[in-house]
Structures are given as structure tokens and as C-alpha cells.
Amino acid sequence: MIKAKAIKLFLAFAIFISFENCYTQNGGGDQEESGDFSFVFLTDIHLQSELNAPEGFSKAIQRVNELDPDFVITGGDLVMDALAVPYNRADSLYNLYQSLAKEFNMPVYNTMGNHELFGVYEKSGVSPGHAEYGEKMFENRLGERYYSFDHKGWHFMVLDGIEHTGENGYIGMIDSLQMEWIRSDLQALDSITPIVVSVHIPFVTVVTQLEKGALVANGKGTVVNNSREVLQLFGDHNLKLVLQGHLHYLEDIDAGGTRFITGGAVSSRWWGGHYRGMEEGFVLVRVKGNDFSWEYIAFGWDAKEVDSW
Numbered sequence: 001m002i003k004a005k006a007i008k009l010f011l012a013f014a015i016f017i018s019f020e021n022c023y024t025q026n027g028g029g030d031q032e033e034s035g036d037f038s039f040v041f042l043t044d045i046h047l048q049s050e051l052n053a054p055e056g057f058s059k060a061i062q063r064v065n066e067l068d069p070d071f072v073i074t075g076g077d078l079v080m081d082a083l084a085v086p087y088n089r090a091d092s093l094y095n096l097y098q099s100l101a102k103e104f105n106m107p108v109y110n111t112m113g114n115h116e117l118f119g120v121y122e123k124s125g126v127s128p129g130h131a132e133y134g135e136k137m138f139e140n141r142l143g144e145r146y147y148s149f150d151h152k153g154w155h156f157m158v159l160d161g162i163e164h165t166g167e168n169g170y171i172g173m174i175d176s177l178q179m180e181w182i183r184s185d186l187q188a189l190d191s192i193t194p195i196v197v198s199v200h201i202p203f204v205t206v207v208t209q210l211e212k213g214a215l216v217a218n219g220k221g222t223v224v225n226n227s228r229e230v231l232q233l234f235g236d237h238n239l240k241l242v243l244q245g246h247l248h249y250l251e252d253i254d255a256g257g258t259r260f261i262t263g264g265a266v267s268s269r270w271w272g273g274h275y276r277g278m279e280e281g282f283v284l285v286r287v288k289g290n291d292f293s294w295e296y297i298a299f300g301w302d303a304k305e306v307d308s309w
Helices: 053-067 087-101 136-142 176-187 207-212 227-232
Strands: 006-009 015-018 037-042 071-074 108-110 147-151 154-158 162-164 170-172 194-198 238-244 250-255 258-263 281-288 291-298
Touching: 037 053, 037 258, 053 087, 053 281, 087 136, 108 154, 176 227, 258 281
Parallel strands: 006 250, 037 071, 071 108, 154 194, 194 238, 238 258
Antiparallel strands: 006 015, 037 281, 147 154, 162 170, 250 258, 281 291
């Protein structure tokens, strides 16, 4: 079995690579252990009717229910490609996701991914005037694109890091409306409240440099283009953790007092087997007071059960 990999990048630019099947990393700190809880981050589900994906997602949900976290955050790309398909196909994908998500025994907070943008690719045949074009389908079916909630002394912010370019594509971007909303949301917090952010396209990653070379720049669709400006908004606050997806890879980057965890993928190679050495899985986060630890949970999906990729 191919072993999963985790990468932790320190400010000293030392990279630690673990070849264990599961990973537990500590968040640090020594405050009293009060308000303990756990939650799960599942990203890049890419649900579709093909490749036994519904069975695979149900198996992941079953494993989550066994772990019994307080809640679930999904990291985007919940469905497989609403970007480039006609309405009936996109409608069926969203319906399938909503139906299966009811199997969770705890609340689910959804993050928007690029695959949730409906009809923005020309080959979809969808008019920009369609009532559910672009982000509207996500908003109509699953709720707000960005929002926040509190749980046992921690503050969670879910962001939409996808910007439709109007040119048959998208880039990673936090738009100006969200920037103002983040400022407003943070004004209600003190400087010590631990904050967790969920965003689909990463703020920070080292995948491009590892795969293509140290001097290769990230593409506009690989990272949030204005991540520096976004992170500066948190300068006087306690941003503990950023949960990211999109790359179907597992990273743990520690920089400036914030941990950036890219959460692998529930679907790995879009339900076609392992990808970038990663098994199908998700991240379990355990919180103790002002600290946290995390673990990558491979839920045991066997891609041999599906048709050939």
C-alpha cells in the first residue's frame, strides 16, 4: 500500500517529511485543557455517480461518525465539475451531495470550491443569465459563500477563495466584499481568541516547488493570489490554523505562528486510486484549550472496487 506523506515547513525553511500512515502534530501552548472538542476537515470529495464515488463517500461518512467529532467542515470541491456540465448534470450532483451529507451525525459546514461554480466553462452551454449561474447554485443549495461561527471558545471563518475570471476560468482570490467582511468579523473578537479559517484554494503551499523546482512560481489557480493581504488582516489576532484543499495533497506548514494544513483528498485521484502518494482520507483535529493536534485518517477505500480509470 502506498504510504501517505506529510510535509511541515518551518520558518527556518527546514522541511520534515513523514512516511507514516497516520500523522499527529501538536499545536503548542500550555493553557489549561478546557472546552476540549474535535472536528473533521474533509476536502475534495468530487462526488459523482460514476466510479462508485457515492459508496466511497458513504464509507468516509461512516468513519467520521465512528470518530464522533463535534462537527464537520468540508473544504470545497464537493461535487465533480459543475463548471463544465449542463444544468441537469450539475443539479443531480448537488442533489446527490445533499442527500449523502444527511448521513453525517453532526453539523456540516461547507466551503466553496472551484468545482462548485456552475456553468462557467463555455462547453457547459449555460448562459451567464441562468438563475443559478456561477456561485448562485452553491448559495441556493448549500448556503452562504462565506460566514463564521463559534464553538467552545474558538472562532471559525469559512471563506470563498474562488474568483470567476469571466474568461472560461477561475483564479484563487478573496474578493473585496469578503475583505470588508473579514475586517468587520474580526472587530468583534479580542486578540487572544483562537481562529480557524477554511478556504479551498491554499493561502500557502510548497507543492509547486517540490514538484517543479524551487524557483517555479505558483499558478493563479493554485493559490489565493491576495493571500498576503488577507493574512495581514489577522495581524492583531490569534490565527491558529488555516485549513486548505484543492491540491489533493497533505501539507503541514508552520509559519508566523499559524499552521497551514492542506488536507489531502477524500477522493484522492478523483476516485481513481492514490494520487501524489496520498490515500483517500481526511483530517481529524483535536482541540484542547488553546492547543490542537491533528491526524490524517485513511478510511480504507479500495480503488480496485471501481472500474478502470
